[in-house]
Structure formats: structure tokens, C-alpha cells
Amino acid sequence: MRASVGDRIVIKGHRVGEHERDCVVVGVEHADGEPPYLVRWEDSDHETLFFPGPDARVEHVEKKGEAPGRAGKK
Amino acid sequence: MRVVEGVRRSGVGISAGRTVQEAAAIMESSGVGALAILDGERLVGIVTDRDLVRRAMARSLPQDSRVDEVMTAPVVTIPADADIHEAFAIFRTHGIRRLAVVRGSQFVGILTVDDLLVDLAGDLADLARPVTSEVLFPQRDVPLPTDA
Secondary structure, three states, X not given: OOOOOOOEEEEOOOOOOOOOEEEEEEEEOOOOOOOOEXXXXXXXXXXXXXXXXXXXXXEOOOOOOOOOOOOOEO | OEHHHHOOOOEEEEEOOOEHHHHHHHHHHHOOOEEEEEEOOEEEEEEEHHHHHHHHHOOOOOOOOEHHHOXXXXXXXXXXXXXXXXXXXXXXXXXXOEEEEEEOOEEEEEEEHHXXXXXXXXXXXXXXXXXXXXXXXXXXXXXXXXXX
């Protein structure tokens, strides 16, 4: 998984009825974009380090000047 | 199967200086029941929702107490590339339900007993399927042709 600052990470619910969780990448620890990521949780504004597992997906934010179609779910 | 392949949930880490109230709020936001306590990316402790109840709330600790006052340290760890059966052995001998997965001293994620049980249940169901169908729908051997 690779992410950049501004990307959104969505974590799926693990039980029936459990909602998805959202956080936004506010810092990338490694230059190659590999985890962990410094993230801000949408509903509490707390920042944590995030180590993505198989339950997480990155939604890339389209950067200015980036060709349409390059951004999207991974 | 390697240990890292058994980790089913993302890991969340905070520094030791955060408060117990923040730890609880972060668990709620992120949906995890245990947080890695980190110095940079180095694992120094684990705090669980149960730790917050037993070591903070039950003892009337102020909500702005540091999380390292209630964390478990040192942490039982397992290398990310270890065989999954090593994790079974650690769960059996240490009586814990969560195991920190590391690469060197760097935190990678948390393996839980629940994760392993879900995997095992799936494997058992796969193994049981042909046996179950044989019991429920027995196949009759076709009789060999006989010379008239």
C-alpha cells in the first residue's frame, strides 16, 4: 500500500452492522510512501500512526495537474 | 503461513505521552481494542480497552493521566515472518489474546486469538464440506456389470 498526504483511508467494519471508519493521511513517515502513516481520524480529530492491514483501502486524492483517471480507489 | 498473513486488522499507534482519555477516544474512532504505544516506530507497550477499564477507570485515575501509566510493558512480540504455529505456542503458554507483530523493533500490527479462530473456522468448514455432503447425500457405488 502506498499513500500520500491528503489521501483518505477507509477501514471496513468487521462485524455485521459495524460502520466503516475514515482517516486522512497528514504525514508519510517514509519517502517511498510505504506505511506507517500519520493520520487524523475524521470523527475525533486525533492524530495517530496507522499501520494498514487487509481491512484498509486508500482513496487517492486527485492532485492539481494530475491527469483524470489516475486518482481513484486502490 | 507467516504471522503477518494472519493479521486481519490495521494497527494504530500513539506515543506514550498521550492521555488515557485520548487513548479511549482513539479506540472509539479507529474501531480497535488495543493501541500500540510507540517511541517513533519502536514498540514500547500495548494498552487495551480492558487496561483502560481496570487500570484507569476502576482506580479513578484522572482522565489526563499518561497512557504509559496503564500500558502493558514489556510486550510479548513475534516476528512478522515467523510461522503462524509459533503464535499458537505463544498464545498457549502466555495466556494472552493479542500478540504484537514486529519487524526488528518496529511495530507492524496485532495478531489476535479471534483472527486465528476465524481462519481456523474457515479451514475446518472447507475440510468438513466433502465429509458433510457424503453423510447427507451418500453416493451409491454403481454395480459392476455382470456377464449375462
